Amino acid sequence: MNYDEILEKMLNGELKPYQLDKVFGSKIATEIRRKFIEKKVGIEFKHISNYSIDEEMAMKKNIENMIGAIQIPLGFAGPLKINGEYAKGEFYIPLATTEGALVASVNRGCSIITKCGGATVRVIDDKMTRAPCLKTKTVVDALKVRDWIKENFERIKEVAESTTRHGKLIGIEPILIVGRNLYPRFVFKTGDAMGMNMVTIATEKACNFIEDELKKEGIYVKTVAVSGNACVDKKPSGMNLINGRGKSIVAEVFLTEKEVNKYLKTTSQAIAEVNRLKNYIGSAISNSMGFNAHYANIIGAIFLATGQDEAHIVEGSLGITMAEVEDDGLYFSVTLPDVPIGTVGGGTRVETQKECLEMLGCYGDNKALKFAEIVGGAVLAGELSLLGALAAGHLGKAHQELGR
Numbered sequence: 001m002n003y004d005e006i007l008e009k010m011l012n013g014e015l016k017p018y019q020l021d022k023v024f025g026s027k028i029a030t031e032i033r034r035k036f037i038e039k040k041v042g043i044e045f046k047h048i049s050n051y052s053i054d055e056e057m058a059m060k061k062n063i064e065n066m067i068g069a070i071q072i073p074l075g076f077a078g079p080l081k082i083n084g085e086y087a088k089g090e091f092y093i094p095l096a097t098t099e100g101a102l103v104a105s106v107n108r109g110c111s112i113i114t115k116c117g118g119a120t121v122r123v124i125d126d127k128m129t130r131a132p133c134l135k136t137k138t139v140v141d142a143l144k145v146r147d148w149i150k151e152n153f154e155r156i157k158e159v160a161e162s163t164t165r166h167g168k169l170i171g172i173e174p175i176l177i178v179g180r181n182l183y184p185r186f187v188f189k190t191g192d193a194m195g196m197n198m199v200t201i202a203t204e205k206a207c208n209f210i211e212d213e214l215k216k217e218g219i220y221v222k223t224v225a226v227s228g229n230a231c232v233d234k235k236p237s238g239m240n241l242i243n244g245r246g247k248s249i250v251a252e253v254f255l256t257e258k259e260v261n262k263y264l265k266t267t268s269q270a271i272a273e274v275n276r277l278k279n280y281i282g283s284a285i286s287n288s289m290g291f292n293a294h295y296a297n298i299i300g301a302i303f304l305a306t307g308q309d310e311a312h313i314v315e316g317s318l319g320i321t322m323a324e325v326e327d328d329g330l331y332f333s334v335t336l337p338d339v340p341i342g343t344v345g346g347g348t349r350v351e352t353q354k355e356c357l358e359m360l361g362c363y364g365d366n367k368a369l370k371f372a373e374i375v376g377g378a379v380l381a382g383e384l385s386l387l388g389a390l391a392a393g394h395l396g397k398a399h400q401e402l403g404r
């Protein structure tokens, strides 16, 4: 069969686009699918077809129905000095974005923080969660199941951990009850992986075990869904803001008043006021869960560059910025309770994303906590720069010059 015959079969529905890989291999299958879409929409894809990533590898674990790749401009900010527990020294931060002025802003933050002694960063918590929805017949049964789960934690742990070498079940809490349904939140350590596949597979096995064991005791329990939304994965959530998810990170810096005046062209007082009236009051009156200016900007640009799951940007957007006037200057910090990231697995293995992790010395085993500290430092840099620009009245001007 030549390309035209294959395309003909696809166009008349005899051959499905996702069936091509088994026959032709993913490189050729990708090309044929692209031609199929080109025919369908009447456009030639000169750019989507231009890339270096390996189709075979991508099609195994990262994408289905591949037709090519998109390109996002990649810039860098830095050096950024980080005084972390795991990240120590100066780092160049890869940022993938199409928003003019963003890289300049993070770069300015990095430059200021580095001149002022560096960012102190700590990972204050580290876990990944999955909360299924379990249905019983009555609230009385739901309470029995809750007690059973608590009493049999060690047995459930053994079953869950049988599916993974790195995943460790460290708790099941809270166990929420609504009517006759339970939402036990399974909490795992996931090593250097972000962990969502890992914890989903482990939780599914644990749920089957709970169902089977309770059946022996005459109690009906059914897993309605392995994700019951109390995890909370890929949605903005008060639960995650309070209890944390992924890496919970704090980054802070002290600036003297002279440094604030010189580098940010404003005062500590003005930055603290913007932070209070914008990030706290403005967020409160709009019922926002992001008591910050733009964590999502920096999280998004780093996530895209380094192969994190882009849907988790919504979680990384949560958090609280502090700006407090000190005797001689400014205490400035960012607290990010919910940053799901990994340095193995998921999109980290895609060639361009892997290179960006390597730029940070963060690809592979034993690197996730170091990477988390660098992410925290970069968010601190972006947030400091934007609040400074707002306090100085420079935001419109910056975007006029760099973004239009």
Ligand SMILES: CC(C)(COP(=O)([O-])OP(=O)([O-])OC[C@H]1O[C@@H](n2cnc3c(N)ncnc32)[C@H](O)[C@@H]1OP(=O)([O-])[O-])[C@@H](O)C(=O)NCCC(=O)NCCSC(=O)C[C@@](C)(O)CC(=O)[O-]
Residues within 6 Å of the ligand: 099, 101, 102, 103, 104, 105, 106, 107, 108, 109, 111, 263, 264, 265, 293, 294, 297, 382, 385, 386, 389, 394, 395, 398, 402
């Ligand atoms: C634009 C600046 C940085 C100018 O800031 P400046 O202080 O006038 O610039 P400067 O020429 O004096 O240079 C200062 C530093 O900025 C950096 N810098 C300066 N220019 C460049 C450039 N072209 N490329 C790379 N880096 C640049 C560079 O680091 C330089 O220091 P050095 O390294 O030379 O010692 C500043 O005005 C700024 O940061 N503005 C804020 C822009 C910003 O943060 N935008 C974020 C997106 S806004 C948004 O999406 C969210 C929003 C706002 O809606 C959220 C909300 O509701 O708040």
Ligand SMILES: NC(=O)C1=CN([C@@H]2O[C@H](COP(=O)(O)OP(=O)(O)OC[C@H]3O[C@@H](n4cnc5c(N)ncnc54)[C@H](OP(=O)(O)O)[C@@H]3O)[C@@H](O)[C@H]2O)C=CC1
Residues within 6 Å of the ligand: 163, 164, 165, 166, 167, 190, 191, 192, 193, 194, 195, 196, 197, 198, 199, 200, 233, 309, 342, 344, 345, 346, 347, 364, 365, 366
């Ligand atoms: N399934 C779901 O519901 C969801 C899936 N996702 C997707 O899940 C993917 C991420 O899942 P995730 O589980 O992180 O990744 P992967 O599914 O890619 O699994 C990570 C793998 O790395 C192995 N591994 C090797 N070295 C290490 C190490 N040092 N630390 C931890 N694991 C190691 C693990 O083995 P072992 O398990 O044996 O330890 C595991 O097989 C992303 O593609 C994301 O988009 C996102 C949200 C929900």
